[in-house]
Amino acid sequence: MIIVNYNAGNILTQCVDSCLKQVKQVIVIDNASTDTSLTDLKTRYQNENRLHIHHAGLNQGFSAGCNRGYELSTEQYVLFLNPDCLLESNAVQKLVATLESQPDAGMAGGYLANPDGTEQGGGRRNIPTPWHAFVRAAGLYHLNKFCPKLFPDFHLHKQPLPDRPIDVEAISGAMMLLRRKSLQAVGKWDENYFLHCEDLDLCMRFRQQNWKILFVPNAKGIHHKGTCSKSRPFFVAWHKHKGMVYFYKKFFHKQYPGFLMWIVAAGVWLRFTAAVCSHTIYYLAKLLKLKHE
16 A cells, blocks of 8 residues: 655644555655654554555655555555545455456446545546546536536536446546556556556546546545645645646547647636635635734
């Protein structure tokens, strides 16, 4: 199991605790954290030989961290888990059993829940093609119930929960079990992504090489989304939108006319601008509130 940590706080220790109950090896790649997350972890597990901590020395990004962890791992199945995701009982065993039952499946992801128990978006989804992204950005996905083929929504978490593992186009890197031989065949995480969209990239490449991707509804994890990124929202937003542009260019520039790709890129950066404005207004409001208290 591989966990890439960056200032996750005390939830990192909770995450590792949930993992050690289920796996033989936990590798934590730390991207130069400045909080107490590693200190807390080392204090809790001073003599745990199944836990291996690697200090990267710099914030190399999520993809690079995953690759370093993969290079250090030895197991047949490799689980990538966010440090703010807490595994529920037997989640890993259920993911492994699913892959073992379907040799043509290369990866499997579980049910990602919010802390309130509701299903989180991203655990099961379609690939956000340029058309899918336009439908989502323009709000046309509301027409999905009338014309699902023309106005698809790439988020699937609002659909009824299946009662067994199903094929999907993409799962989330927050909880992603990979068959080692499939990752060796497809290639490692693309380090051109610093943060966000790298999991979609990997799913695209798995599908291109005819590996199935499975969503396993009874393998659950509670994902406290955004724990590592809340202290630097502008930094995270920049890399998220930069990754989106790179993803579209990498996989779709030959399939779509240039003017449409330009519109998609413009839409991504407009979305980034809106996100920056929203964060700025939020922080200004907080400052004004504190000033008047």
